[in-house]
Amino acid sequence: MKTNNEWVIETSGLTKAIGRKALVQDLNLRVGRGEIYGFLGPNGAGKTTTIRMLLGLIRPTRGSVKLFGQELKSNRIEVLRRVGSLVEYPSYYGHLTGRENLEAVRRILGVPVGRIDEVLSIVRLTKDAGRPVKGYSLGMKQRLGIATALLGNPELLILDEPTNGLDPSGILEMRELIKSMPQQHGITIVVSSHLLSEIEQMATQVGIIAQGRLIAQESIESLRGRSKGRLSLRVGAVPQATKVLSAIGVRAESAAAAETPRAGAAYDEGANRILVDSVDDEIAAYYVRTLVESGIEVYRVEEVRQSLEDLFLKLTDGEESL
């Protein structure tokens, strides 16, 4: 009996160690139906290792993977029938044409021949289907990989770094394709990337992994809140400025207490600077006017955007201090 809100992916204590070194440690992933789950982490954080375990390509050292509420270990074939995947670089047989590549997978999945034309048109490769794949551009190979993943009408699509090595227009195209799928086909998607900006633009849910550990798992809105830009003001006197701003209901903190901004670091970082949440131009002007009218000099006003690295640092530090 299945309920509507069962997890499509649920891992508990998932761990992969080689020798003593843990590549992935105690991962508890939760992916809900219809989500685009962005799996975010720097290179070498364990994203691909995790995805390989989700697909049964490598065996976990500890812990378990449940897909669609079923243990992967004991129902591998049954479960994988409902999953499409693209792991890292696209896999293909270069000497075969695009259509033959799809045919090799189609025969195993046992879907009708017509499905090949459907997936070819989804990724717009119909025109090139008769050419050997070794002559394809990387973007086309990647699209063929997506087509292969879609062939079996999967309920869950697992894409590992699908935009790796693509040019900007290829990335845009891939992103649109991914975003359209939950809407049009009701598919749940897990997409991994090392780029926050990329995940931000398509994911509804985000899991962040660093050094093999899941350090955050939340909705994109909540993550966006954490990584949003802030306004940095360089002022004559920090304590007075903070007081003046708090009088008008603005929480300001001195830059030294917060993270060091990376942008515009040409002058003494943190000195005489306060940070407030990013606001519209009018409100920013209002802050400045209030400060100036209170007799506090304002030397510089700039937008400081927190990079993913900063966010990681913050998140990992946060974990350590717990």
Added chain:
Amino acid sequence: MMLLQLLAVERLKIRRKAIWPLIAAGGFGVVLLQAANYALRYDYLMKLNADNPWGHMLSEMHFLAVPSLIMGLAIIASMIAGVEHATNSWKQTLALPLSRLSVYAAKFVLLMGLMFAACTMLAVGTVVLGLCLSLGTDIPYTELLRVSYLPLLAALPIGAVQLWLSVSLANQAIPLTVGVLGTVVSMFGMTLGDFVPYKWPMLDNQWNEPLIPAALGLTVGLLIYVAGSVHFVRKDVK
């Protein structure tokens, strides 16, 4: 059912890989070599083997075929596994809803099937050559079948090892080197002990019973195949 389906897929994967020309080169190549042998010294050989011209031709054929059988097993195994290694397709193949046992089985059956085809070409080519050389129409079919197919059975362990190596290692230089060395060793097969697998395809042994090495090959070959597929099932896929 599943295995047949997979075999069809495996055959699709090696399309345009020039495997069939290679198989033909192996099968008929040995026949051509033998043809050259007879062309060069026809009168001498006919006089030497006057008592049993077919028998002598077959045993020489067998002697020439063994090295190419072993080399063939190594090359074909490497090609069958190589299509997956080349663009790292294992991760795609093995994330599909099929058992790893059957993937390995399909590769093994394909390898042996292709070699069986090569042996058949050798058998047919031998008959044609024999008739062309006017060895008479009294063709010793039992002996023909024996030298054509028993070496393949006896070489089953070699095939199973080659496939195992080729599937496990991305670097195909290693299994191919093992294949070349095996070929060289087999050429001195007659001097090896009866329990060295590289001697078995020669079908020669102290009891003078060609069925013994064939049966040994079949048994040991299947054991190595099972070990290889168990390893394959448990292996982490890069």
